[in-house]
Each structure stands twice: as structure tokens, then as C-alpha cells.
Amino acid sequence: MMTNAAPVSGRIWSKRRCNASRPPADAPIPTTNSASSMELLLFGIGLGSPLAYEVNRQTQFYPKKVPHESKKGIYRNEINRRFSTTAVEDSGRGDPLPSDAVEPAPSSGFRRADAAQASSEPVEKNFRPFRAIPFESVSCYSENNYVSTKEGGELMNHGVFITGTDAGVGMTHVASVLAAALQRRLDENGGGRVGVWKPVQTGVRDEAPLPDSAKLVLGSGLPIRESETFSYAFPDRVVPWMAAQRIGARISISQLAEEGLSRLAACDRLVVDGAGGLAAPLTDRRVVADLAAALALPVLIVARPGIGTVNHTLLTVAYARGAGLRPIGVVLNGYRDGQADIMEENAMMIERFADVPVIGKLPWLPGAPASGDDWSTWRERWADVSSASLDLDKLP
Numbered sequence: 001m002m003t004n005a006a007p008v009s010g011r012i013w014s015k016r017r018c019n020a021s022r023p024p025a026d027a028p029i030p031t032t033n034s035a036s037s038m039e040l041l042l043f044g045i046g047l048g049s050p051l052a053y054e055v056n057r058q059t060q061f062y063p064k065k066v067p068h069e070s071k072k073g074i075y076r077n078e079i080n081r082r083f084s085t086t087a088v089e090d091s092g093r094g095d096p097l098p099s100d101a102v103e104p105a106p107s108s109g110f111r112r113a114d115a116a117q118a119s120s121e122p123v124e125k126n127f128r129p130f131r132a133i134p135f136e137s138v139s140c141y142s143e144n145n146y147v148s149t150k151e152g153g154e155l156m157n158h159g160v161f162i163t164g165t166d167a168g169v170g171m172t173h174v175a176s177v178l179a180a181a182l183q184r185r186l187d188e189n190g191g192g193r194v195g196v197w198k199p200v201q202t203g204v205r206d207e208a209p210l211p212d213s214a215k216l217v218l219g220s221g222l223p224i225r226e227s228e229t230f231s232y233a234f235p236d237r238v239v240p241w242m243a244a245q246r247i248g249a250r251i252s253i254s255q256l257a258e259e260g261l262s263r264l265a266a267c268d269r270l271v272v273d274g275a276g277g278l279a280a281p282l283t284d285r286r287v288v289a290d291l292a293a294a295l296a297l298p299v300l301i302v303a304r305p306g307i308g309t310v311n312h313t314l315l316t317v318a319y320a321r322g323a324g325l326r327p328i329g330v331v332l333n334g335y336r337d338g339q340a341d342i343m344e345e346n347a348m349m350i351e352r353f354a355d356v357p358v359i360g361k362l363p364w365l366p367g368a369p370a371s372g373d374d375w376s377t378w379r380e381r382w383a384d385v386s387s388a389s390l391d392l393d394k395l396p
């Protein structure tokens with residue numbers, strides 16, 4: 001259940017506070033190995049959960065044991081409560097959407113053992129996800145908030161939602177490169193703060209490669225803590241809805257929208273790293289496009305440079321527009337030797353048929369660090385490449 005009644009004292013994170021809490025420019029960039037122990041206890045603390053969590057010393061934010069039977073919001077990064085302006089009592093399944101978008105919640109939370117029961121529930125036919133969450137409903141999230149819908153509309157001018165034509169096309173890579181480039185440009189023009197946000201990430205495990213939240217921090221070089229960059233993290237590398245369901249959790253779009261608006265207000269530029277692509281399901285009836293629409297953010301589409309990308313990109317642009325989103329650009333990422341000609345042809349066709357500018361053509365730069373080491377060298381190499389390859393003037 002979500003209670004809208006009392007704003008939580010001290011939860012409103014204004015721009016002023018945001019700047020005040022920003023580490024000094026010469027502070028060491030926090031890495032996954034430098035967060036304090038308090039910052040590591042993200043799950044359960046503050047929720048009164050009796051469960052004790054083993055903190056993963058590698059990624060330092062994900063509990064080693066995922067307590068499937070927990071009813072509290074163990075899958076939600078509670079550090080991000082600072083971005084929440086309303087008191088939230090987590091039901092363990094996330095919260096229903098307001099007004100007519102309210103969906104019938106199952107009588108008990110999904111558990112792994114209940115998967116058969118969950119899948120036997122009636123499936124709504126002809127379901128059109130992004131029609132069900134009109135932008136006006138964003139005002140619900142702002143009721144007790146200093147961000148009004150109108151201001152929220154203006155905020156879209158300084159945020160960008162990164163999506164892609166497929167999983168693995170380089171969305172997180174482009175998001176971190178873009179964040180670094182935007183910060184550099186702000187620094188050269190009187191200062192300001194760029195934020196990065198990963199609303200939902202999957203495949204976060206001890207043995208897995210770095211999670212996207214870590215890549216965003218290490219790849220952008222921004223002086224921010226990884227623990228503050230993501231909201232939901234799930235162990236299985238699958239579609240977010242399924243990843244949540246597998247541990248008996250449910251992603252709350254309304255909480256993410258509220259959090260996103262507060263994050264937008266708290267920095268000068270916000271780069272949001274989506275998940276999977278616009279049509280990737282986040283819940284049983286919401287897809288990534290719904291989140292971008294709730295935030296009213298323009299979308300930047302990351303696509304492959306070679307064969308197949310024209311079709312994938314035009315489909316993504318059409319889907320974005322159908323969802324009421326504004327595609328502001330395409331980045332063709334990872335072209336290799338010998339691919340320049342086909343990439344240029346593809347860029348021309350994408351611009352012609354989709355009427356969206358190709359604002360970046362990023363080469364494949366081998367040698368991305370697999371672990372947390374050597375990122376500063378990698379970033380320096382990328383700074384030169386990306387400043388020549390991205391047209392930031394085409395962004396809001």
C-alpha cells in the first residue's frame with residue numbers, strides 16, 4: 001500500500017541540498033570498493049526486516065542471499081528513499097498505479113514456488129501497455145512534491161532516457177560516455193551537475209560481470225556513489241518483470257516515476273539508462289516505454305551500426321512515437337574496421353525514414369575493463385573519441 005499522506009521529513013532533495021552534498025571536485029571517485037559499510041546495507045535496513053543480509057564485497061550492494069520469502073522491499077534500493085517525497089510502506093509487491101490505471105493486485109505476493117499459479121492467472125487480451133498510463137497521471141506522483149506536473153514537463157528538457165534496439169547494443173556504454181561528455185561541457189560553461197540513473201537492472205550476481213550501475217559510475221567518471229545510481233536490482237539476467245517475479249517482487253512504476261522526477265530536479269542533466277529496449281516488460285502490464293513516458297523524457301536510441309539496424313531502429317522509433325515519446329536521436333555504436341561505409345548508408349536511411357538525427361557514431365574501442373580496474377585509462381581514451389563522435393548540440 002502506498003500512503004500519500006505525510007511527506008517524509010528530510011526526504012525532499014532539493015537542488016541546493018544536492019549541490020551541498022556533492023563531494024569536492026578533488027575527492028577520489030568512489031568505486032565499488034570504497035563505499036562505507038552503512039552505505040552497503042541497502043536492503044532491509046529501515047524497513048524493520050528481521051532478515052540479515054550478507055553484503056557482497058565485490059559489488060558491495062547486492063545481498064548474497066536473495067531471501068525469496070521476504071515480503072518487504074528487499075529488491076528495492078532503499079538508499080533511493082532520499083529521492084522519494086512521500087511516505088511509502090512497501091507491500092512487497094510494489095504499489096498499484098493511481099486512478100484508472102490501477103491494476104488488480106494478486107491476493108498474495110508471487111513467490112518462486114507459486115510460479116505455476118502465477119502463470120495460470122488470466123491474461124488480459126489485446127493489452128496495449130503504453131495507452132494505460134497517460135502522462136497526466138504523473139501529477140499524482142507530485143501531489144506532495146515540489147515538482148509540479150508543469151515543472152516536470154520543463155524538467156524533461158534536461159533529462160534523456162537511453163534506450164536501444166536490443167539488449168546488449170551498448171546502452172550503458174553510451175549512457176556513461178554521454179554523461180561524461182555532458183559533465184565536461186557543463187564544467188566548461190560555468191559548472192553544474194550531471195546525474196546518472198539506472199531504474200532497474202537485472203543479472204546482478206556475485207559472479208557476474210560488473211552491473212550496469214557500476215559501469216555507469218566507472219565509465220562516466222562522475223563523482224557519485226554507485227549505491228545512489230540504481231533503484232531495483234535483480235539476480236537473474238532476464239526481462240525485468242520476470243527477474244522481479246522470480247524473487248517474489250514487483251517493480252513499482254509509480255515509485256520509479258516519483259523518484260525520477262525528484263532526481264531530475266536534483267541535477268542539471270540526468271542520463272537515464274533504460275533496460276533492454278522500449279518494449280521490455282517491467283511489470284505484467286507496463287513496459288520500459290511507460291516509464292519513459294511517465295518521466296516525460298525524450299529518448300535517445302542506441303543501435304548497432306551494421307546490417308539489420310535500419311529495420312530495428314525504424315521499429316523502435318515507431319514504437320516510441322506510438323507511446324507518445326519523443327525520439328531525439330540515434331547513436332550507432334561499436335562500428336569496426338571496414339564497417340564505416342555501411343554505417344554511413346544506414347545512418348542516411350535512418351534519418352530519411354525515421355526523421356530522427358543520427359547524433360553519434362561510436363567506434364568499437366577494444367579493451368573495456370572487465371572488473372573495476374583501469375577505468376581511468378579507458379575513460380581518457382573515450383573522452384577523446386566521444387567528443388569527436390557525439391553531437392551534443394542536438395540534445396536538449
Ligand SMILES: Nc1ncnc2c1ncn2[C@@H]1O[C@H](COP(=O)(O)OP(=O)(O)OP(=O)(O)O)[C@@H](O)[C@H]1O
Pocket residue numbers: 164166167168169170171172173174212275276333334335362363364365366367368
Ligand atoms: N563502442 C564500444 N567499444 C567497446 N566496447 C563496447 C562498446 N560499446 C559497448 N561495449 C561493450 O559491449 C558490452 C555491452 O555493452 P553495454 O553493457 O553498454 O550494453 P547494453 O545495451 O547496456 O546491454 P544490456 O542490455 O545488458 O544492458 C559491454 O562489455 C561494453 O563494455
Ligand SMILES: C[C@H](N)[C@H](N)CCCCCC(=O)O
Pocket residue numbers: 167201202203237238239240275276277280281
Ligand atoms: C538483462 C539485460 N541486461 C537487460 N537489462 C534486460 C533484458 C531485457 C530483454 C528484453 C527482451 O528479451 O526482449
Ligand SMILES: [Mg+2]
Pocket residue numbers: 171172173212
Ligand atoms: Mg546496459
